[in-house]
Amino acid sequence: MHVNKVYVKSLHAVTPGRHYNKSLRDLAAEAFLKAWEAAGCPNIDMIILASAAVDIVEEQLLSSSYVCEYLSLENVPSLRIEVGDASGTAALAYAYNLVRYGVCRNVAILGVEKITDFISVKVNKVLSYLCDSTYESYYGITPAVHAALMTKFYMKKFNYTYEDIAWWSVKMHERGASNPYASLRRKLKIEDIMNSEIVADPIRLFDTAVPVDGAVCIILSSEKSDLGVELAHVEQHAYNVSINMRPDPARLFTVNAAREVVQKFSPTLFEISDKFSIFGILILEELGLAEPGTAPKLIREGTFDPGSKVVVNASGGLKCIGYPMGASGLYLSAMLILELAKAEPFSNVGDHSIGAVCDVGGTDRLSNVLIFRRES
Amino acid sequence: MPDYNVPVPRYWRNIPTYYRLTVSRCRSCGRVYYPPRARCVCGSRDIEQVSLLDACRKFRLAEFTVLHSVSVDFEKQKPLIFGLVKCENPEVSLVSPITDVLNVGDLQSGIELEPVFRVVKRDGSYGIVCYGTKFRIATREVKV
Numbered sequence: 339m340h341v342n343k344v345y346v347k348s349l350h351a352v353t354p355g356r357h358y359n360k361s362l363r364d365l366a367a368e369a370f371l372k373a374w375e376a377a378g379c380p381n382i383d384m385i386i387l388a389s390a391a392v393d394i395v396e397e398q399l400l401s402s403s404y405v406c407e408y409l410s411l412e413n414v415p416s417l418r419i420e421v422g423d424a425s426g427t428a429a430l431a432y433a434y435n436l437v438r439y440g441v442c443r444n445v446a447i448l449g450v451e452k453i454t455d456f457i458s459v460k461v462n463k464v465l466s467y468l469c470d471s472t473y474e475s476y477y478g479i480t481p482a483v484h485a486a487l488m489t490k491f492y493m494k495k496f497n498y499t500y501e502d503i504a505w506w507s508v509k510m511h512e513r514g515a516s517n518p519y520a521s522l523r524r525k526l527k528i529e530d531i532m533n534s535e536i537v538a539d540p541i542r543l544f545d546t547a548v549p550v551d552g553a554v555c556i557i558l559s560s561e562k563s564d565l566g567v568e569l570a571h572v573e574q575h576a577y578n579v580s581i582n583m584r585p586d587p588a589r590l591f592t593v594n595a596a597r598e599v600v601q602k603f604s605p606t607l608f609e610i611s612d613k614f615s616i617f618g619i620l621i622l623e624e625l626g627l628a629e630p631g632t633a634p635k636l637i638r639e640g641t642f643d644p645g646s647k648v649v650v651n652a653s654g655g656l657k658c659i660g661y662p663m664g665a666s667g668l669y670l671s672a673m674l675i676l677e678l679a680k681a682e683p684f685s686n687v688g689d690h691s692i693g694a695v696c697d698v699g700g701t702d703r704l705s706n707v708l709i710f711r712r713e714s
Numbered sequence: 715m716p717d718y719n720v721p722v723p724r725y726w727r728n729i730p731t732y733y734r735l736t737v738s739r740c741r742s743c744g745r746v747y748y749p750p751r752a753r754c755v756c757g758s759r760d761i762e763q764v765s766l767l768d769a770c771r772k773f774r775l776a777e778f779t780v781l782h783s784v785s786v787d788f789e790k791q792k793p794l795i796f797g798l799v800k801c802e803n804p805e806v807s808l809v810s811p812i813t814d815v816l817n818v819g820d821l822q823s824g825i826e827l828e829p830v831f832r833v834v835k836r837d838g839s840y841g842i843v844c845y846g847t848k849f850r851i852a853t854r855e856v857k858v
């Protein structure tokens with residue numbers, strides 16, 4: 339059977355943050371139009387909107403259609419994909435197959451989130467919907483509760499202190515301070531992390547990724563582009579099991595399942611979801627980049643710094659980008675593509691031809707690993 | 715329009731889980747699930763609902779966290795404490811609210827807990843009062 343290669347035609351990422359003066363449609367339009375114009379305004383066969391909370395925040399169903407109307411794409415079919423905070427990479431995976439199998443020539447994947455219209459306690463309620471609504475959110479459980487338990491189990495298992503975990507954030511902010519796509523562009527000292535407000539003990543504010551508005555558009559195509567980056571493989575794994583039912587709460591089983599494909603492609607550049615520091619640490623270990631129990635030490639020693647053999651989160655990760663929920667994985671993907679293409683501000687990252695994005699939905703309920711390759 | 719979020723039929727349907735902590739037990743292989751399931755991993759659909767309050771005599775705290783950044787319904791109760799609670803027979807764990815903690819230092823891994831029936835939240839000015847099962851340090855473990 340003939341399959342197409344799938345290329346990144348173009349992309350645009352709006353710097354995430356608190357965009358009080360812009361609506362979700364404004365943000366979506368900005369991301370789409372800039373990406374589309376950069377691609378030379380090709381015919382778009384399908385728009386895939388990736389958003390975790392658009393219906394809750396905007397009180398809007400059929401959101402992809404209304405975004406298309408705003409863009410005067412009057413006859414372009416659209417749909418929305420929602421698998422929580424992994425919506426963006428799930429949309430990329432879906433679009434990959436549409437292009438690969440010739441259903442579409444050009445697909446625009448548009449990740450949008452407009453969460454800061456809500457006050458923080460309301461944002462926490464929306465985040466809690468990532469947990470089981472009837473059995474967890476009802477009692478006030480949020481993803482931070484899961485991450486706190488994971489962190490405590492991990493610390494106990496490998497005899498780490500909170501400070502060892504907190505270094506993840508220091509290293510991320512080192513990288514993100516010069517990233518124009520970061521919502522938080524500031525170097526932070528270990529004391530800043532350790533003295534930030536407690537979210538869920540032992541997790542503090544800077545161990546989380548702060549919910550922000552964002553919009554990012556990636557156009558996938560069967561035709562080559564000047565970017566010279568191909569989406570070479572997508573890998574999706576699931577473990578639809580609540581945290582209390584897991585044999586080990588301090589594991590990311592869905593990420594571990596992608597280990598073989600990572601070995602096969604040997605990427606040297608990674609953008610991984612560090613929505614909580616423990617996720618970044620565990621992804622490194624589950625993917626085999628670090629032996630179990632060594633990631634906090636290696637990250638602190640600079641093993642994965644820009645310029646190293648294997649570079650992780652040259653963008654500063656979600657610690658610096660922020661957490662535009664369903665668009666998070668698309669931001670990580672956009673960063674990785676720019677890094678592979680050696681575009682600014684990532685010229686210091688080094689010469690890498692294969693990179694991977696690892697995105698996790700909820701508390702390891704699903705994960706998407708995307709392999710991008712720069713054409714030689 | 716009165717402000718409320720919890721639909722009464724949904725609350726009513728969930729009373730067994732909120733008041734009696736029901737879990738699913740597979741009659742075929744004995745596996746126990748929380749949240750409940752319609753089908754066991756063994757393939758069986760012969761599932762019974764069992765109340766942990768009836769079935770289980772021993773609950774232990776495996777790990778816990780104190781949540782300060784709460785969601786809107788819990789602003790007046792913050793901070794909230796949640797624990798991974800292990801039930802010994804039937805063997806199942808749950809993440810549950812821990813209450814009546816006078817001193818967080820009293821919470822240690824392995825300590826015995828007991829279930830209590832408590833208000834969980836009040837649903838706005840016009841909604842219902844929501845109840846549920848929380849855990850507290852077992853009376854015999856409390857040092858006076």
Ligand SMILES: [Zn+2]
Nearest residue numbers: 740743754756
């Ligand atoms: Zn069974």
